Amino acid sequence: MKKGLFLILIGLCCTVFSFNCFASNYALHVWGYNSTSVDINLYNLSSVYSTAFSNAKSSWNNVDTPCSIYSSPYSSNYIYDIAYNSTYLSQYLVYENDYTDPDHITTRFNIKINNNYVMTMQTQEKGSIIAHEIGHAFGLNDYDAVSTVLMSHTRNRYSLYSPKTGDIEGVNASW
Numbered sequence: 775m776k777k778g779l780f781l782i783l784i785g786l787c788c789t790v791f792s793f794n795c796f797a798s799n800y801a802l803h804v805w806g807y808n809s810t811s812v813d814i815n816l817y818n819l820s821s822v823y824s825t826a827f828s829n830a831k832s833s834w835n836n837v838d839t840p841c842s843i844y845s846s847p848y849s850s851n852y853i854y855d856i857a858y859n860s861t862y863l864s865q866y867l868v869y870e871n872d873y874t875d876p877d878h879i880t881t882r883f884n885i886k887i888n889n890n891y892v893m894t895m896q897t898q899e900k901g902s903i904i905a906h907e908i909g910h911a912f913g914l915n916d917y918d919a920v921s922t923v924l925m926s927h928t929r930n931r932y933s934l935y936s937p938k939t940g941d942i943e944g945v946n947a948s949w
């Protein structure tokens with residue numbers, strides 16, 4: 775818990791007080807999955823998201839971090855799509871945790887995609903949304919100080935759909 779909060783505060787200070795201060799563009803949280811090898815079950819994911827999921831998975835697995843993600847029919851972590859009344863495009867939901875590793879406490883999570891918005895988006899945008907949620911499982915928090923990272927809500931989802939330097943540095947700092 776302390777490590778995550780400390781890094782978030784450093785990032786905010788650099789953004790606010792100095793233009794020249796070098797700051798990595800990421801923030802961490804403790805709700806990442808408790809393993810660098812993240813299993814996820816696609817059973818409840820519509821096939822309209824298959825290509826986007828595959829792209830998002832590859833985009834993370836092809837960059838240099840300790841973390842990776844793979845699909846498994848035996849996984850208790852689900853990614854699923856549903857139409858629901860909310861302003862969220864998607865959510866990373868933690869269902870179970872323990873404190874064996876206090877920096878990565880989640881032992882079961884779901885990624886929920888809101889079909890009201892996302893179903894009709896382009897494949898790149900769908901992939902950007904899924905890759906962002908995978909970033910949460912890898913230990914990254916949302917980061918809105920810049921729009922040039924995957925974890926920013928103000929990113930262009932059509933053109934920014936894979937992990938950028940700040941995202942990669944964040945995962946490496948988390949692990």
Ligand SMILES: [Zn+2]
Pocket residue numbers: 906910915916
């Ligand atoms: Zn997020």
